[in-house]
Amino acid sequence: MRDLTLAWRRRSDVFTSVIFFVIVASLFPLGIGPEGKLLLAIGPGVVWVAALLASMLALSRLFAADYADGTLEQMLIGAAPLPVVVIAKVIAHWIAANLPLVLIAPLLGLQYGLPADALLVLALALALGTPSLSLIGAIGAALTLGLRGGGVLLALLVLPLYAPVLILGSLAVEAVGAGLSAQPYLLLLAALSVAALSLAPWAAAAALRISYE
């Protein structure tokens, strides 16, 4: 799709959010100390928080370029229903900004000494949970389109709404560490993503229309 090729052309952006993710997750051991047990305990949470922040930072780019060059305005009056356009853009954004995070997360988990099965669950949980982050984030990005102080405002709007995903995602990884099944958490993460998919595109489309009034 067009958005994907565009993202490929701006691959330095993708690179930046991945590097950001890696740096944030690597700073925690520096601040806390290299004790293996402690790192193991905080690892899932830290990787999730870092992924949350990296995913959020990329959000401001979701509509910004199209807003600046007027493409978005054409989409608003175009033939394709706006929620569908939003879904397409969110998918492209997810592949460009979140899929790399999913792939690199197990490496970061290694830094925290997570066992192999936990690493797998971490990647799986991120893969199931990050779509809802992108979808919820799309609402925030659409609401803050073209506003002053948009970046910080976006964080304020979106981060409280990310809390359930963060909780379920870290619980999934911790469950493996405690010898329990991660399945219920993964299913709930998937359920959240499905729920977000069924509601968020419409909310984001409404927000885009409001931004253009």
Next chain:
Amino acid sequence: MSSASPQAAVPVFNWFKYASPQTFFPLAGALAPWFAAIAAVLCVAGLYIGFFVAPTDAQQGESYRIIFIHVPAAWMSMLIYLAMAFWAGVGLAFNTRLSGMMATALAPTGAWFTFIALWTGALWGKPTWGTWWVWDARLTSELLLLFLYFGFMALQAAIDDPRRADKAGAVLALVGVINIPIIYFSVQWWNTLHQGSSVSLKSAPTMAMTMLTGMLVMVFAAWAYAIAAALWRVRCIILERERRSDWVRAYLGTAR
């Protein structure tokens, strides 16, 4: 809090007659002092019951008396968010200007109540559980609720055009209201799984009748106060937004 609506208060009149800011303005001005007076009377009565009639709690001693402010504030914080989302939804659905103003007017009061609930919760927690803050499901949800209020107000403050601010805020409030139960249940689940850090709040002692009465009286006082504050604020918002209209000029001209 639909009782803030003109229909509930003055059932004889047609809803749409009061849906315009111009006609609602004097009505809000007439109703607000009544609600404020009711709030003051109930507050005095509730505090009297709370401090002089209700007995000392067998387990917690006197510190339980914080309940008379804490529980009403916590209830109002959630109720006001619901009312805000309700008005926001009405505003989006019927495109009425007044509904958006009501939502905007409710937000600061809701945020203050959320703050009071958190503050009194901390001061209650210290003597009761020995710590200012527990990552309890209710406290954590309340904190996230405060962030939701902040987000709503910050978004509206960042948008210059009031119509756009109303609508953007409405979308956010509705998204937030869908998320509140999800947040609550996920936090509760998270809390029960991290047993180590949690203190059980479920062992609340059975309340004496007078305690319950005092608390409910205070709940109604908080309710009346929230309505009064929202009506006053909506009057300010109407004046600020309709500054250029003839009726506001005439009103301000005669008022001075």
Next chain:
Amino acid sequence: MNWGSVSEFLAMGGKGLYVWGSYGVAFAVIALEIGLLVMRRHAAGKDQ
């Protein structure tokens, strides 16, 4: 009647700091909100 004297009332069984800290801040917040509302109303009524 729960309290024998005013000082007993203020002490709240040794928990006075917490009880009065709660009520004090709560009513200070409400007073602040009312004050802000009055100022806002004043400002809205003044400049055209």
